[in-house]
Amino acid sequence: MVTYFRRMDDDRVFKALADPTRRFLLDLLFAREGRTLGELESAVEMTRYGVMKHLRVLEDAGLVITRRSGREKFHFLNPVPIRQVHDRWIDKYTERHVAALVDLKNELETER
Amino acid sequence: MVTYFRRMDDDRVFKALADPTRRFLLDLLFAREGRTLGELESAVEMTRYGVMKHLRVLEDAGLVITRRSGREKFHFLNPVPIRQVHDRWIDKYTERHVAALVDLKNELETER
DNA sequence: AAAATAGGTGACCATATGGTCACATGTCAA
DNA sequence: TTGACATGTGACCATATGGTCACCTATTTT
Structure with a gap:
């Protein structure tokens, strides 16, 4: 039962992996890293806002790491x-x- | 995009892993396999029905394998x-x- | 055979989640 | 410095999900 609560932290990782669109975004970054939001958006049938929300979830879980450069934001997969x-x-x-x-x-x- | 749809199958695995109670059940089976429903139920603060539902989800995902013996059902972790x-x-x-x-x-x- | 034990089903409800929109900020180019 | 570009935010809605309950079946024990 101790484990039960101690592990609650990595809830975010599993929640992040639970959605097919987010897994597909990870697939895209696995194939080629350093993509921008706009680039990822065009690969998914969804509005920009939806993709942004998903990327936020992945970033909060530590599955995606970002780096800003000017007005662009690049995304990287963290294994x-x-x-x-x-x-x-x-x-x-x-x-x-x-x-x-x-x-x-x-x-x-x-x-x- | 092909990958996106082809992979939809393992949706069940990720959905199954998304819940903390289900992950805890896997932890219990990882520590010692071959547990019955009643045994697992007593380790979680939840009614028997809730645990059963979770085990069903885990089984459908192939993360848990079961074996019946009389009126008991034993659960095993599949890695x-x-x-x-x-x-x-x-x-x-x-x-x-x-x-x-x-x-x-x-x-x-x-x-x- | 009756009672106790172990597991199972379908309906139901509160809450969490995915997705969109109107609106907003920061950066680059002409 | 005006306009286009790239990314952000908060509210909102339909649906999915976790959990419980009333009720049910199958197996063992006495």
């Missing part, structure tokens, strides 16, 4: 919180097995 | 979807660096 999610439920010992299993699954699925 | 989340935004090359960084962070924080 650290993702790794922490991983480490929460996959310990060092089982990691090898699980990773191998997932890799195998991917191979089998792409082979077809 | 595979967690690993898939990891692999989506952390590639093989940066994994080493990120993992080392997170480990270092943990050391520094527990040292104090």
Whole structure:
């Protein structure tokens, strides 16, 4: 029960990952970092305000890091919180097995 | 945009992880697997129905696997979807660096 | 067979969340 | 310095989500 409350902090990370649009924004930044709001906006079927709100959520969660330059704001993906999610439920010992299993699954699925 | 829609499937995994109670249930199963509903219920301040609903969501997402025996139902943690989340935004090359960084962070924080 | 135990369903309600709009600020170019 | 560009804010609304309750089924025990 202690854990229950202590962990409430990373609520923001999981809440941020819960929305498909936000995950897609992370995908875009994963493919190529340093994008501006306008650039991201054009990739999603949504108004600028919606995208901004999503980016705000991602930034608050620490999943996206920004850097301003003049009137532009560049967005970068931060993988650290993702790794922490991983480490929460996959310990060092089982990691090898699980990773191998997932890799195998991917191979089998792409082979077809 | 293709990715955007193709990935809609794992919506369930992220939605499942979005709730603190569900994450706590995963913590409980991570600590010791094979728990029954009644056992999990007593660890959370919530009615049995709430816990059941959460377990259902976790099961639908594939994060929890169950096995019935008589009138009891045992719950087990499945780490595979967690690993898939990891692999989506952390590639093989940066994994080493990120993992080392997170480990270092943990050391520094527990040292104090 | 009756009672107790373990789990399950559908409806219901308060609140949280995603998305848009009107309006506003700061920066660059002509 | 005027206009265009890039990003920001607060209010607002429809829908999704978490939690409870009344009621129900299946299995074990006495």
